[in-house]
Amino acid sequence: MAEDLDELRPPVDHPITTSKEDSLQRAPLAHDFAKSLRSLSTDQGVVVGVLGPWGVGKSSFINLMREEFAADPALTVVDFNPWLFSGTQQLTDFFFAELSSQLRLKDGSRFGAIADRIDEYSTVLSPLALIPGFGSWWDRSVKALQSANSIRKKRASATSKRTKVADALEQVDQPIVVVVDDIDRLTTPEIRDIFKLVRLTASFPNLIYVLAFDRHRVEAALDEDGVPGRAYLEKIIQLAFDLPAVPDTLLRSKVFAELDRILEGLEDSLFDSTRWADIYFELVEPLMSNMRDVSRLALSAKSTINALHQDVELVDVIALEAIRIFRPEIFADLQSVRALLTNIGSFTDLLLRQHKARMEEVLEKSGNADFVKNVIRRLFPAAQRLFENYSYGPGSLSQWRRQHRVAHADFFSLYLDRVAPAELASFRSAEHAFTLMTEASELDEFLDSIPDESVEDTIGALEAYEGEFPLEAVVPSAVVLLNRIPKLPHRPNQGVFGISRPDLTVVRVVVRMLRPIEDESERETIVRRILANVHSYSSRFLLIRSIGHIEGSGSRLISEPVAAELEGQLVDEARSVLPTDSGQEWDLLRVYLFATSRDGEASPVNVSGNPEFVRDLLASAKSYRRTQAMGSRHVDIEPELAWDALVKVIGEDQLRESVALLRQTDAETELVGLAEKYLSGWRPPEWPE
Template sequence: MSPSSKDLFGFGPLAERVAQALTTQAAGKGFVLGVEGKWGSGKSSLLALVVEKLQQMDQSKVAVVEFRPWLVGDRDQLLTSLFDDLVKAIASLQQAGGDATGATLITAKDVAEKARKFAGHLGPLGKLTGLAGLAIPGAAWAGTVLEGLAAAAKDSAEGLTLAAQKDDLSAALRKLDCRIVVTIDDVDRLEPREVAELLRLVRSVADFPNVSYLLCYDATILKQAVEKATGVGDGGAYLEKIVQTEIGVPLPESFALRRWFTAELKAFAVCDERRVPELLHVIDETGGRCFGTARSVVRVLDSLRVYWPSLSGRVDLVDLVWLRIIAVAEPTLYRWIEEYLTAYASLAAGRANISEVQRAALATRIDEALVAEGLEWKQIQFELERHLPGINLRNFNQDKDERLFSKVRRAAHAQDFERARLASPSHSRLYFTLVEPADSITNIDIEWLLGAANSGAGEVADLIHRFSLTRGDAGASKAERLLDQLNRIHIDAMQGWPVEPLAMGIVNIADELANDETGEDWGFPRIWHLATSFLKRLSKALSEQRWNDLAGKIFAEGTSLGFVSHLLRDEIFAHGFYGEGSNAADTATKPDTFDRVRKAMLQRYINRGLERIMQERHAITILYAWSQGGGRDDVIRAVAELTLEDEAFVTFMLKICSTTGSNSWGNLSLSLTAIHNFFPRPPEVVRRLQALVAKSSPASGAGLVLEAISSSAAFDGLDIEQALDAWQQPAKCT
């Protein structure tokens, strides 16, 4: 801060008094005034105002030297640099102070000449060590005493000693009757040895009449530097011998800091008027906690000036301001927030599952982060809930920590996406990296999708296919992220969408997307789960007639036979057509619609034929849907014809095995109940497999199938023979 127009913290009156003190104190010896305050407290701002006040005074009577010791290369140059600045200040007095008789001009020239001569004879600072009348407390003696004596002898032979020259210069400065004020900011930021040299210089070399020094520093840090550099036991006592008067920088009021922040933010960032109340709340709540000094405000503003130009229109300003305040003032909490949102994005993409152990570990880490920042959960829980997803403020389970990864706010996800909130998995990374994740879904992507839907199902499928070629850091494709996002958009928002071509496009591309093995969990295509969830949401968003028509079209015309069969199996079990019971809440079709689409699918299976179905990547899903959907007799006849030869029999049996962990053969499982979908008597199938193993080896294909059956039996605590003895045909088998 420099002009008084920016004196936002009321430093002006104090600056006026300091300027008066520096120019009116007794002129016989040098005067040193210290401005003390912690880093970021506003010392530099106060100093700028003091300099402004000094420059407004009579320039023929007051000269200001803004000395910057950290720009000086070494301690020998320190002295020369200071005296160069003093000579320049005296020259400014010459220029501004000539009178009718020229007396002031002559005096100023005389002082400048004496100063140049004195500085020229000083040479390296080491010459001053040990010279009579110029002793510097605490200076290193080793190796410099002889040099000092030799220099003193040389200077004495040429004329006046250094001490005499200093006295001569002092008399000239006193006669000049003008004030030179030397300001030195950030003294505490120098290296300890540089601090010591500077203080010695001010105290013992440049302590001239009519010269005042204004030093700015953090007293605690400066005392430590003095003790380290000089070896004295009490750095405070050392400073008291140098600094005659010390004043503290008054801490700005929280209100003033927040008002300043708001004014500066308005100058470069635009906030949606609907979000202004929330923004002001963040500034008052989080800013009120974190804005302790002017420096803290400046750092947050500087951070926002870096982030906002790149993120404007792509993120929510309220969340960004909140996060940047946290990043600057509470970095440990900020790092936890980034870790949590990264895990949440992976969870939302379906690429990760959060175990209770992981959730507990993250909960422990946030407690540790809060302790590190001097915070408590109760103090900040509502703040976190407003900005982060999955924060549960009502933990009713006393046996485990359920504060994180909760689904209680799922209805808000659509709004989070629409507003590009920090809580949106598609946008959260932007807030940290300035770069969108490769698989993120933007509002433009949704517009493209709806535009494609207006053109037809084929265009939707093509667009989703292109999205599937892009992957993010979590391993998910952009197509997966799109379907996940569709599941988060509020149902009411879908009323005006072209949902029929949109749904058909998703259905028709589903099998192709499922060919990606990296998108499988235990052999199950995750993209199918996402697409199914979306269609079930549509079943509730559309009118009954409109959904019934769409469902009929999906099952009759959907080209992804594997995915459509997956949908059919969901309905088969939900309606209780196969299995141990029904679940009406999980159905997407009414009973009459289900019966209609089930029969349509059975006809599609018959038309396709078993041989063509076996060529499908997800043939097992299709076969189970065919058998469990009422076509078991047709399936059994077709399988019997297909498996007459042993090789074809083993190939089929391997096909219908399911995986329990990956696509590896070592994780196969096959129950007798599953076999019963395709063969009338499962025990006979097992005996045939045992006979084939006896003729070949346990490592053969037949052996692998037997291992899969044994694995399934072991799950019930049985070996394969016990399972055969206990086998009973399912009571409900259509």
């Protein structure tokens, strides 16, 4: 059960305590080094060093040494942590107090006399300003009040009591080990004072100091004019063990093990194994050098991975977390140019030069331009054009979006801000809709469940799947989408700002479903099947003109003869059978304008006795005219009708009769009143030149 609990615990940046935790296989080295200390002569004390950079595992190594110290005959180990007393100006007082206290706790009967002698000795060493060269920690104001005579007496008393401490220590049967760890984390003055303290006390017999520190950090702190820190250190340290660097293979396996532990139990995580090797070797591993780095990455990235594992590609997340943790200055610069990193749009020459100059600043400031370029190549390929002749198009952007990569602005924003932009919320719905596209009823039901104002954006987000739509999904999903156009808010030519065109949103998706079908005859068969199941003339006409050969709108996905055939069938049916539910005809005027003009001088459509059709025809002819006075922000919005088109479709006489009939059935409505204005001869003013 305990082992199970250990597996559930998150990785923590603490040193190991036993050989069972020794994943670096350093226990034999630590035990051998500890054994070698037993063989040293300790008549005048010994100072040894365990050396290595931060995070290399010095504390863990000393803990492994303790296992050997505990072997028979056991050595007493006393720990002194200078961090607890740094900056207190009482380091030596606390050192001796800590030493005597721990000795009493270890074995009062064996060490009680030594502890008493140490307490007596410490009382005459305060203040330590009496000792030449001691630093600011002991620079108490009381020293200014001491007379030369009292100083001499103190020194004489200290010598006597020091001798008593030495005599007591000579009587112990085994040396006492004093461990001082994390010296390299202190400030420069504190490091100097620690080593002066060790130098002061190191000559006591049967004391073995084990000091753990980063050699370069401490040597730099001990440098003084004319005396290099290394020379000073060599006078104090009699034996040193330099910890070997962690092998890359072992560090790598530890990273993978920690990430596996974090990802375990997370359902539906996004992890692109095909990109992981490049990302790891180019962006993650170069930032880490020791086991502490592994723990830092695991600890810091865990919450981000938990939050985003279903939303953002985790390969990207892990890389960005590594940069954030180990190179925060590069991470901050990436944030400052976030818009440039994901932009595939075209720039003017001037703007492109400005963006390139900004990227050059980022590269130069980083101090490692090659690394930052690798970050951009692997995570933000759109920005490669700012330092290489390499560019990407909309197809790549759609692919990055499908893959949930931070190369797409929506997912980079989600990673940085932890708030999904509106476009991303729509794409999430589109992802689910994509899984239902082979089942018309399920797709229709899902779109019904989405808030009305979000459906169009969800449909539009399906464009990202161009090239990925299953062939068996084309007919059912195209039918569902084309039949849904009348349900979508803001129909064509309506709305205050006139910017919503759900019909175009739908047909763009349908065209992207048809376009990857390489065989033209197969496309034409599929188009016929779609048209047979689309309810409204408006949606059928939209599809035909979007994929046919109509000038200015057709994408020519079907042959010209087939396009002409389908157009003719639609025209014949529309002229002979008026729609039974013309309210579903969201683009009625355009359909009948095409029907009356396709064959040249075709006669107007007969609408006699059908006010519902005329009402819907007028509604589809209505739009809004916007005018704005110079110097004013106010916009005047006035309704208008495509009057010439209406006259062409049903003729002015039928228009007059139908509007009169509508007044009887609908009474005074905006639509009736507007039509009557046109019938009276009113026309909107011409646009100013």
